[in-house]
Amino acid sequence: MKFFLVILIFILAIILQVSAAPFLVVFNTGPNLILILVLTLVILKTFKRTWWMVVLTGFLIELFSGLPFGLISLSLIGSVYLIDWLNRNVFSTTNFLAMISLIILGSLIYSILIIILAILFKIKLILNMQNLFIELSYNLIMAIIFLYAAKKIFY
Amino acid sequence: MRNFFSYPLILSLLIIFSLVFLNYQGWLKTPQNTILNLTVSTQKTIYQYSLKINGFFNFLFSMNFLNQENIELKQENLKLFGQIIQLEEVVRENEFLRQQMGLELSENNSLILAHVIGWDSSNSRKSFLINKGAKDGVKKKAAIITSGNILVGQTIEVFDSFSRIQSILDPNSRINALIQESGITGLIRGNQGLNLILDLLPQREEIKEGEIVITSGLAGLFPSGLLIGKIQKVFSLDVQMSQTAEVEPITDFNNLEKVFVIKSK
Numbered sequence: 383m384k385f386f387l388v389i390l391i392f393i394l395a396i397i398l399q400v401s402a403a404p405f406l407v408v409f410n411t412g413p414n415l416i417l418i419l420v421l422t423l424v425i426l427k428t429f430k431r432t433w434w435m436v437v438l439t440g441f442l443i444e445l446f447s448g449l450p451f452g453l454i455s456l457s458l459i460g461s462v463y464l465i466d467w468l469n470r471n472v473f474s475t476t477n478f479l480a481m482i483s484l485i486i487l488g489s490l491i492y493s494i495l496i497i498i499l500a501i502l503f504k505i506k507l508i509l510n511m512q513n514l515f516i517e518l519s520y521n522l523i524m525a526i527i528f529l530y531a532a533k534k535i536f537y
Numbered sequence: 538m539r540n541f542f543s544y545p546l547i548l549s550l551l552i553i554f555s556l557v558f559l560n561y562q563g564w565l566k567t568p569q570n571t572i573l574n575l576t577v578s579t580q581k582t583i584y585q586y587s588l589k590i591n592g593f594f595n596f597l598f599s600m601n602f603l604n605q606e607n608i609e610l611k612q613e614n615l616k617l618f619g620q621i622i623q624l625e626e627v628v629r630e631n632e633f634l635r636q637q638m639g640l641e642l643s644e645n646n647s648l649i650l651a652h653v654i655g656w657d658s659s660n661s662r663k664s665f666l667i668n669k670g671a672k673d674g675v676k677k678k679a680a681i682i683t684s685g686n687i688l689v690g691q692t693i694e695v696f697d698s699f700s701r702i703q704s705i706l707d708p709n710s711r712i713n714a715l716i717q718e719s720g721i722t723g724l725i726r727g728n729q730g731l732n733l734i735l736d737l738l739p740q741r742e743e744i745k746e747g748e749i750v751i752t753s754g755l756a757g758l759f760p761s762g763l764l765i766g767k768i769q770k771v772f773s774l775d776v777q778m779s780q781t782a783e784v785e786p787i788t789d790f791n792n793l794e795k796v797f798v799i800k801s802k
Contacts, residue, residue, distance in 0.1 A: 398583065404587075405587045410731055433548070444560075448701060
């Protein structure tokens, strides 16, 4: 039951990301609902148990993205894996503050990976320091909401 | 072998690279079509409601400026009314001269009406999806406009019932353009998603703010005469070979709902 619920939430989040999130854009930057959702899931359930969901989500986002196929999936898997490693090896306890820090760090790693891959693919991105700061702030607000909702579902 | 599959990261990367290969071969078109078909109605509904909510909040925030805006619009309306009368006279004269010279009138391109159903998942306004595709006669690299012959972008990917449009705000898009008043040609590209940059303008030419930029029709990708934007700021340095100008797009990308695909004959 939980499995279908998680899949349904992901599909709904992707639809919201492409249909509603563009209206929350400030200075050409908006929240990345999918990234926060994936990071929340991995922090709560570990990468080993959720890797297939990350791959599936990456594939679904690629369908709605104008970027070359694979760029988002690779950035997503890279950032999620690093955050899972940090969560298991660096952070001793997974409290609310640690989870928020991990999600923001995950967003930052994701953006850096996107930039690196875009340079490799020779693509121009709409991304600067101002955009990055706004996106991280936006993701922080969304992360607090998501974590609260995730706790209600899983615990 | 069993050990290898116990590493989820390697397995994930293997699947992603396989998907990239399948996509490169064009074998993912069917699942892409199926998923988009399944989500289209929900996407369209959410997009329409978001548009309405956005419009409502915009109205609330702009209430204080409405009176001033109304006065300005009335003045502009009068100015435009005068211009229309002048232009109608020019059209009549043009038609008469064409008939006298035995020239045929240029055929109009037919249009396909489409609804915007969602933007690029990265929020960067680089591309968006419309609900018309190959079945409706949409082809790759077709120009996309809104009412008033205003250029929005071009199709970059065409599915059976959907198409992905690269907006003119995308820094990777290139459009041959010209300044309507002076006829100076240049190249338009997106500038960090907020406005446009008109590049490769000759150094010696004088370019004024507020001048209208339209498509030049060079390279044959876009029909000529489609509106793009207004010159906002001109950057000219003696050490550079050419001038650049910031262009404010005429299209309101925040409230984009319906577009037309130009079906070239």
